[in-house]
Amino acid sequence: MLSVDPETEILIPPAIRHERGADALAMIMRSGMLNKKEICMVTDYGTNAEMGLYYDGELYSGSAAAGPAMEGQSIKYGVLAAPGAISDVNMADDGLWENLVLNDKLIPLVAAKVDPVTGKEIRLLDYKAKGITGTGVVSSMAMGLRSGIIKLPDIDTPDKRIHLMDGVWFSEKDAQEAGKAMGAIRAGHRTLVQEVGIDDDDVKVMYMAGASGTYVDPIKAQICGMIPRRLDEVYQLGNTSLMMAHDLLKDDKTLDRMQDVANSISSNHIMFAGNKTFEDMYILELAYWTEGMSMEMYNDMIQMHGIAMLPEIKVPSKVVRVVKSDIPEIGRGFYSLEEVGMKMYGNFKGCTGCKKCEKGCPEKALTVSKDKGISIRSDLCLGTACKACEMNCPEKVFKFVSLEVRI
Ligand code: SF4
Ligand code: SF4
Secondary structure: OOOOOOOOOOOOOOOOEOOEOHHHHHHHHHHOHHHOOOEEEEEEOOOEEEEEEEEOOEEEEEEEEOOHHHHOOOOOOEOOOOOOEEEEEEEOOOOOEEEEEEOOOOOEEEEEEEOOOOOOEEEOOOOOOOEEOHHHHHHHHHHHHHHOOEEOOEEOOOOOEEEOHHHOEEEHHHHHHHHHHHHHHHHHHHHHHHHHOOOHHHEEEEEEEHHHHHHOOHHHHHHOOOOOOOOOEEEEEEOHHHHHHHHHHHOOOHHHHHHHHHHHOEEEEOOHHHOHHHHHHHHHHHHHHHOOOOHHHHHHHHHHOOOOOOOOOOOOOEEEEOOOOOOOOOOOOOOOOOOOOOEEEEOOOOOOOOOHHHHOOOOOOEEEOOOOOEEEEOOOOOHHHOOHHHHHOOOOOOOHHHOEEEO
16 A cells, blocks of 8 residues: 555556556657667566567567576576676686676776686775676676587586686576576567567667666677677667656656557567467577577577577677666655565574574575564565575574565
């Protein structure tokens, strides 16, 4: 329930159709794709990759369950973007990998050069790396694939790890988790192309939205299958939903404009969950990213399903970051919440207060109070896919399912 003053005016932005919400409308309006002559694709990169292909006055859309890896989660050293996070890696001329770490203003700086095979490092700045963001995961995958260190599904180093600075490493399991997300996104994009009945070559312009879509290096994203392979132009848009919310509050004509655009779009939503083309492609993507199917075999198999093989990569000639940061303007009167989401609480009989659950939590989501009360921030917790807290409890009293949710 929303707790606000009864006099408060509440603006509810329109959806395009019931399955295409206001977030998709914001992405489309903020991109300007409706005015482009070329065939365009747009994707908001998150746990669900919301995507759309605009062709001949009609929006074909879908939503691929990419999972949390693109946000740095379900990755051993994955963290959200914060000071000390490795957000990018580049290959230097000497073959070492430059590790870019976010400073206090979240600006990425080259903090060390690291041999990804041995972990030997040359320190350039006095920063301590704490983990790796989703964009750092994409970079590590791209550099790993390009250099041949990643030979899917394996990492070809003696300890099967790609070493980054300060003991942060990227494992084979991490590569597979990231690969599942990348495969889902590529299968989604190509399903839209198939449904429209065009060729991969026909998609010329890509709009990337969301924090990951804004900060990731598009050339590395292309190596990893996250954007189409034959693009001319890429635009990185920022968080279009928040920007549109800001526009709504600043200018009361925005709501009418949104409704006009929503009314004018003819929309065709493709449910990937029940779509045979998506299913065929995603099975092959999983085989490629997680089971070692070669690209040659992938292309042979996909043609047996009547789908064109993947074209050669053509690097886009124009890449534009439209905004400086993913939320460029917050404005006066706005404030950002320190914490979002719910909290989960528990008090387990037999708990000794040893805090092993707290210490073993990879996301620092859990705290144990003096009276042995457990509280978990849902915005940080990885949920039942993790359950490290439950597994780490020496008394076997921690029961994730018994936690009580409070808003
Ligand atoms: S499941 Fe437990 S250990 Fe995992 S992130 Fe959530 S609170 Fe932390
Ligand atoms: S690990 Fe188990 S016993 Fe230790 S504090 Fe957590 S719930 Fe209690």
